[in-house]
Amino acid sequence: MEAAHNGPAATAPVILELSVGSPDQMRDLGRRIAAVLAPGDLVMLTGELGAGKTTLTRGLGEGLGVRGAVTSPTFVIARVHPPLGSGPALVHVDAYRLGGGLDEMEDLDLDVSLPESVVVVEWGDGKVEELAEDRLHVVIDRAVGDTDDERRTVRLVGIGARWAGLRTDLPEG
Numbered sequence: 001m002e003a004a005h006n007g008p009a010a011t012a013p014v015i016l017e018l019s020v021g022s023p024d025q026m027r028d029l030g031r032r033i034a035a036v037l038a039p040g041d042l043v044m045l046t047g048e049l050g051a052g053k054t055t056l057t058r059g060l061g062e063g064l065g066v067r068g069a070v071t072s073p074t075f076v077i078a079r080v081h082p083p084l085g086s087g088p089a090l091v092h093v094d095a096y097r098l099g100g101g102l103d104e105m106e107d108l109d110l111d112v113s114l115p116e117s118v119v120v121v122e123w124g125d126g127k128v129e130e131l132a133e134d135r136l137h138v139v140i141d142r143a144v145g146d147t148d149d150e151r152r153t154v155r156l157v158g159i160g161a162r163w164a165g166l167r168t169d170l171p172e173g
Ligand SMILES: Nc1ncnc2c1ncn2[C@@H]1O[C@H](COP(=O)(O)OP(=O)(O)OP(=O)(O)O)[C@@H](O)[C@H]1O
Pocket: 020, 021, 022, 023, 024, 026, 047, 048, 049, 050, 051, 052, 053, 054, 055, 056, 072, 122, 149, 150, 151, 152
């Protein structure tokens, strides 16, 4: 039987679900994700206050080998972490107070080229999707009714052809 033809943009999302038991494991997951990141990638982090978005980003920064500790970008919307080696810079965005979305982001006049960087955005849903055609969503949830305070369920949702190999490319934890 012939496969249904859905047109070029209709790649099904790749979804990986992981259980993360501690802040250290969340950082490790960030390092593992960093291993598959390339210049121009957009990573969007979703999860309630204190879910662990910045903790994961810290691991991304370590894995990418960038300068400066990743912290919550309070008072700044975006922080650029330049590469220590030959890899891409990490642009860490907190879009919480970014009312107008992309226009404001462009107005920030970041001293870096987004297509040559890895851009990681907290609170960016509905605001920054247009930055890249393909994107990796990291959705962090506290398991409902879980008595373990540190347990998080993390879903990696890869949108677009860029992420088709995520399942096999992501290093083992
Ligand atoms: N499994 C876990 N993964 C990540 N953080 C955890 C975990 N368990 C407990 N924590 C704690 O939860 C907090 C997560 O804070 P973090 O700043 O990473 O959250 P956030 O999602 O970025 O919040 P915000 O929306 O305020 O930016 C930290 O204090 C961390 O120690």
